[in-house]
Amino acid sequence: xxxxxxxxxxxxxxxxxxxxxxxxxxxxxxxxxxxxxxxxxxxxxxxxxxxxxxxxxxxxxxxxxxxxxxxxxxxxxxxxxxxxxxxxxxxxxxxxxxxxxxxxxxxxxxxxxxxxxxxxxxxxxxxxxxxxxxxxxxxxxxxxxxxxxxxxxxxxxxxxxxxxxxxxxxxxxxxxxxxxxxxxxxxxxxxxxxxxxxxxxxxxxxxxxxxxxxxxxxxxxxxxxxxxxxxxxxxxxxxxxxxxxxxxxxxxxxxxxxx
Numbered sequence: 001x002x003x004x005x006x007x008x009x010x011x012x013x014x015x016x017x018x019x020x021x022x023x024x025x026x027x028x029x030x031x032x033x034x035x036x037x038x039x040x041x042x043x044x045x046x047x048x049x050x051x052x053x054x055x056x057x058x059x060x061x062x063x064x065x066x067x068x069x070x071x072x073x074x075x076x077x078x079x080x081x082x083x084x085x086x087x088x089x090x091x092x093x094x095x096x097x098x099x100x101x102x103x104x105x106x107x108x109x110x111x112x113x114x115x116x117x118x119x120x121x122x123x124x125x126x127x128x129x130x131x132x133x134x135x136x137x138x139x140x141x142x143x144x145x146x147x148x149x150x151x152x153x154x155x156x157x158x159x160x161x162x163x164x165x166x167x168x169x170x171x172x173x174x175x176x177x178x179x180x181x182x183x184x185x186x187x188x189x190x191x192x193x194x195x196x197x198x199x200x201x202x203x204x205x206x207x208x209x210x211x212x213x214x215x216x217x218x219x220x221x222x223x224x225x226x227x228x229x230x231x232x233x234x235x236x237x238x239x240x241x242x243x244x245x246x247x248x249x250x251x252x253x254x255x256x257x258x259x
Contacts, residue, residue, distance in 0.1 A: 024118040028177055029184055032123045035176040042179050047172035054096045054103045057175060060182050061110045071095050073106045104171060111181055116193055130170045133163035 036043045046053040062068050069088040071079045072095060084091045096103045111117065119127075140156035143149075185192065 024112065024116045026115060026117045027120060028117055028123070028181060030177055030180050031120060032126050032170065032173045032177060035173045035180065039176050039180060043172050043176045046175040046179075047168060050168075050171060050175070051096050051100065053172075053175045053179075054100060054107065055092060057178050057182070058092055058096075058103060058107050060186075061107050061114075061178075066092070072099065072102050073110055075102070075106055075109075101171075104174060107178055108174065111178055111185075114192065115181065115185060117181070126170055127174075130163075130166050133159065133166055137163045 030038045042053075058069075059066065066088040067085075069084055069092060071082045071084055071091055074080065076099075082091050082094075092103075112119075137156060137160040140152060140159055144153040144156050
C-alpha cells in the first residue's frame with residue numbers, strides 16, 4: 001500500500017496528465033445520456049441503492065483487493081489514518097455513508113487514471129450543471145437565513161428540490177457509466193495501459209489486477225528475460241581473478257598492513 005506522500009505525488013501527476021489529450025486518449029464507452037438505456041437495471045439499482053452501488057464499484061475498481069484500499073484514495077487529510085489496514089471493508093462502508101459524493105468522485109478518478117479516460121464536454125456540462133445547482137440552492141438558503149424572508153426560503157426549497165432530483169439522476173448515470181467501463185475492463189485485463197511515469201512512487205510495482213502477478217519484468221509485450229546470467233550470446237565469465245591477460249596483483253606487505 002502506498003503512503004500518503006506517494007499518493008499525493010501520484011495525484012499531482014494524474015491531475016496534470018488529465019489535461020493532456022495525448023495521454024488520456026480514450027472516452028467512456030457510454031456517455032451519461034446513454035447509460036440509462038444501456039443498463040436500465042443497474043441504473044435503477046444505483047438510484048435506489050446508491051450507497052451499495054458505490055461500495056461495490058469501489059471494490060471492483062480495486063479489482064477485489066481491499067488491501068489496496070485507502071479512504072478517498074488519498075484525496076483527503078484523513079486518508080491513511082482511519083485504520084484502513086485493519087478493516088478496509090468497514091472503512092469503505094463509513095466512507096460511502098459519510099462522504100458519498102467523494103466516494104463516487106474518487107472511484108471515477110481511479111477508473112480514469114487506470115484506463116486513461118477523458119470525459120466529453122457534454123458529460124462535463126451535465127456534471128457541472130449538477131454541482132452548480134447545489135451551490136445556487138445553498139446560496140439561496142444562506143440569503144433566506146440572513147434576511148428572514150419567507151419568499152426567498154420557498155425559492156430556496158424549490159431550487160433545492162430540483163437540484164436533488166438532478167443529483168440523484170446524474171449520480172445514478174455516473175455509477176452506471178463506471179460499471180459498464182469496469183465490466184469491459186475485467187473482460188480484457190491485458191488491455192490496461194501501463195501506469196504513467198511518476199504516477200507510482202519509486203520502488204512500488206503496479207500490477208494489473210485480475211491476472212496473476214508476473215514473475216519476470218519488463219511487463220507484457222516485451223521478450224522474457226533469460227533465467228541465467230549472462231544472457232545467451234555473451235562469453236562466460238572467468239572463474240578466476242584477474243582476467244586472463246592481466247598480470248597478477250602483487251601482495252601487500254604485512255608490515256604496511258600493521259601500520
